[in-house]
Amino acid sequence: MWIPSRVRKEFYKNKGSVRSVNLYKNLDKQLTKLVEMKRDELFVQLSEYEKKRFPKFTELKGQLEGKLAEMVTITKNYKEEVVEETGVYKGFIEEVDSFLDALLNSDKVGEAIGLVSLMEIIKEGELRYKYNLPPGFKDADKQEGIEKFGDLILWKEIIKRAGEISEKNIIFVTSDTKSDWFHKNKKKEVIGPREELISEFKNYHSEKEVIIIPFEDYIEGISDPADASDKDLLLELRMNNLVKRLSYEVFSKMVEGKIESLDIEDLRKRMTGNLDTIQRNFIDSINDIYEHDVENITINPNGIKIQGNKIIYSVNAIAKCGFGTISYSPGIMSYGTLYTDVIIGIELTRESTDNEVSFIKNFQENSDTVAKVTHVITENEKYILGNDFDSEEWEFAEEEVGGEYDVYATCAKCGEGIRHSNDARNGFCTSCS
Incomplete structure (x- = not known):
């Protein structure tokens, strides 16, 4: 095994942003804040009914307060229950850190490319990216400076390393499956590596072979199908690729249908509370929605769990929406637009006996039996006032x-x-x- 110097650099750069051990730290505070926020929202609405002197309303209010307090207690108890687990998890992370630090500071890692060679790569990279020659051109607009040439630098390290060793076959394992590394079919499935890369490698090392393989395919190839832990790992690794292959049109239809069914009260209930007072007052004054517009829908895998003989995938569909609104007040009718990200949680259920192809087909043809909406919330709300009449x-x-x-x-x-x-x-x- 050998690790390019560029991989080590990327690992240390991104290490802090992906570690999740600290997620537990403020979990109880975050959930308690959410409960209290919803409590305040509920009691604002209840106060309107209280003014009408509904019978036994005080008792109802007291019961609801008790249930909300119970939710806070449940949240705090949960934090105490997982303290031991988080301690074990933290210990595991520390062990992994020690292993990786030792590995990344060993002779298994290549030497960084020198400045003169680096400048040549950058000059070449500008020309390659201009004509969409792999690898790395997909990062041209996403990264700045030298960083956008990271994939090309990595590739040049691999070619150089191949000339320094006696092995005839080089296996390059990567989790980057963008089209600047791999060819894909219409279903966005990886077919194989870009032939330009194979040709370039052969130009330098005609007597050797390079195999470029996605990480999940590599793990599948070396795993034991009879090992339950290997099977679970494979399901998780393949989740992202599987969700990408599911019909975007079916997802869009589900999302559009759910958004179309929302009224202004639905939206108000689902807002996450990040509005300032002025924006909140505007939104509280809205009486009706007369149209909606969905600009973009993004489908993001969110997790996987196995229950008996069922595999359940959690997916978040994020839709950027604009809702045309009307507000009425004595003598005035106001138009406006409420812009927000509508986040729709979706669960996809797959029988463990179904292969991926049959599951994809079932989702396409019978989505009602496979998918269900679990929750709807909004984020990044912004209200823009239109015309008054x-x-x-x-x-x-x-x-x-x-x-x-x-x-x-x-x-x-x-x-x-x-x-x-x-x-x-x-x-x-x-x-x-």
């Missing part, structure tokens, strides 16, 4: 559309139609408020 413009609009905006709601108590002139802004007309 005064009373004269309002009356003109009523005449123009045949009174469409005359009565826009019904009083929850007396059933009378609510207009801008008798709207108490709490679900009741001014007579019943």
Whole structure:
């Protein structure tokens, strides 16, 4: 085994951002904050009913407070229960750190490329990226400076190393399966390495062979199918690739359908609370949504669990949305747009006896039996106020559309139609408020 110097550099650069042991540290505080935030939101709504003196409402409020307090207690108890587990996990991470530090400082790691050679690679890289020659051109717009040539530097290290050793076959294992390393079919499945890379390697070492293989395929090749732990590891490694192969159109249809069913109350309940007071007041004043627009949908794998003979994949669908809104107040009708990321949690259930091809086909043809929405929240909310219409413009609009905006709601108590002139802004007309 041999590790290019570039890999060591990338590892130490990204090490801190991917370690998850500290996720446990503030878990109870984060969950408690979420419960308290929802408690405040709930009691703001309950206060409106309390004003109406509903019978036994005080008892109901007390019961709800008790349940919310119980949720906080459950959260704190959970933190105490996992303290021992997190300690074990931390110890495991420290052992892995020690092993990796020893490995990355051994003779198993190549020497860094010198400055003169590095400048030549950068000069060559500019030309290669201009004509989309692999590897690394997919990073050209994502990275800056020398960093965007990281894949090319790595590749040059491998070619150089092949000339220093006697072995005839070089196996390069990588978790980067972008199209600047591999060819893919229409289903985004890896077919094989780019022929330009094989040709370039052969140009330097005609008597040797290079095999470029995705990490998950390598693990699958060396694993024992009869070993349960190996099987679980393979399922997790293959999850990202599997989700990419599932029909984007089916996901989009699910997301669009869910977003279309949301009304303004649904959105208000699901907001994560990162709005300032002014933005929150604007959103609280919205009466209705008259249209929505989905700009982009991203599908992100989120986890996997095995329950009996079922494999359950968790996926987050993130949709960037704009909701056209209407707010009514005496004499004024206001338009605006609520921009937000709608995050839809989806669970995909696969029978352990199903292979990937049959599961993909089943998702395509019978998504209702495979997928279900588990939760919906919003993030990054932003409200932009549009135009206001005064009373004269309002009356003109009523005449123009045949009174469409005359009565826009019904009083929850007396059933009378609510207009801008008798709207108490709490679900009741001014007579019943």
